[in-house]
Amino acid sequence: DSGVTQTPKHLITATGQRVTLRCSPRSGDLSVYWYQQSLDQGLQFLIQYYNGEERAKGNILERFSAQQFPDLHSELNLSSLELGDSALYFCASSIRGSEQFFGPGTRLTVL
Amino acid sequence: AQTVTQSQPEMSVQEAETVTLSCTYDTSENNYYLFWYKQPPSRQMILVIRQEAYKQQNATENRFSVNFQKAAKSFSLKISDSQLGDTAMYFCAFISRVFGNEKLTFGTGTRLTIIP
Numbered sequence: 001d002s003g004v005t006q007t008p009k010h011l012i013t014a015t016g017q018r019v020t021l022r023c024s025p026r027s028g029d030l031s032v033y034w035y036q037q038s039l040d041q042g043l044q045f046l047i048q049y050y051n052g053e054e055r056a057k058g059n060i061l062e063r064f065s066a067q068q069f070p071d072l073h074s075e076l077n078l079s080s081l082e083l084g085d086s087a088l089y090f091c092a093s094s095i096r097g098s099e100q101f102f103g104p105g106t107r108l109t110v111l
Numbered sequence: 112a113q114t115v116t117q118s119q120p121e122m123s124v125q126e127a128e129t130v131t132l133s134c135t136y137d138t139s140e141n142n143y144y145l146f147w148y149k150q151p152p153s154r155q156m157i158l159v160i161r162q163e164a165y166k167q168q169n170a171t172e173n174r175f176s177v178n179f180q181k182a183a184k185s186f187s188l189k190i191s192d193s194q195l196g197d198t199a200m201y202f203c204a205f206i207s208r209v210f211g212n213e214k215l216t217f218g219t220g221t222r223l224t225i226i227p
Contacts, residue, residue: 002155002157031213033214033215035215042217042219042220043202043215043217043220044217045214045215045216048213048214055211055213056211056212056213056214058214088154090156092156092215094213098144098161098206098208098213099144099146099158099161100158100206100215101158102148102155102156102157104153104154104155105154105155105156107154
């Protein structure tokens, strides 16, 4: 158990819909990262937050957005979902950006 | 931009044997970390071992060790006395220590199967 929690574990939805993935980092970690793992794109960095502020952006679509709240939990919002958005979404946390500890992931299936 | 290459999509080895997974990377930076992550069938990403670029000594964690060749930009993982529980996907990953660029860049992974 890494100490990072993610909810829900599984999510099945239809194209065009909007979903929210939630992540709680390890106690004391200020940085939260979101990654997408899909069959065709592999593991890709989406976005990083540090103590409530966006710190780095990767290959994140405009239909996706994220935020980190004062209690340091983070949410990833995915809207206008397409079939290609089906993937495993990981949240990770770290203190200083070196070792990142991953949550169990949320498996998103878009039908 | 950094890139990480794992040229062995799949490997298999007999239980108790030693196996080495290869990884090369490309970067213009001098200050970074390298990692090996394990992803078993449960899909959980588990940190196996970490290497800091400024350290010449190769990292070791129990049965896992690395061969870090900074000039060659090579970072291989050796698993000794392999066990059935080592069966998993293994990802090599790079992270910069530059402020605002602390994202993990992953290779495509090596699927390792330990044969009983």
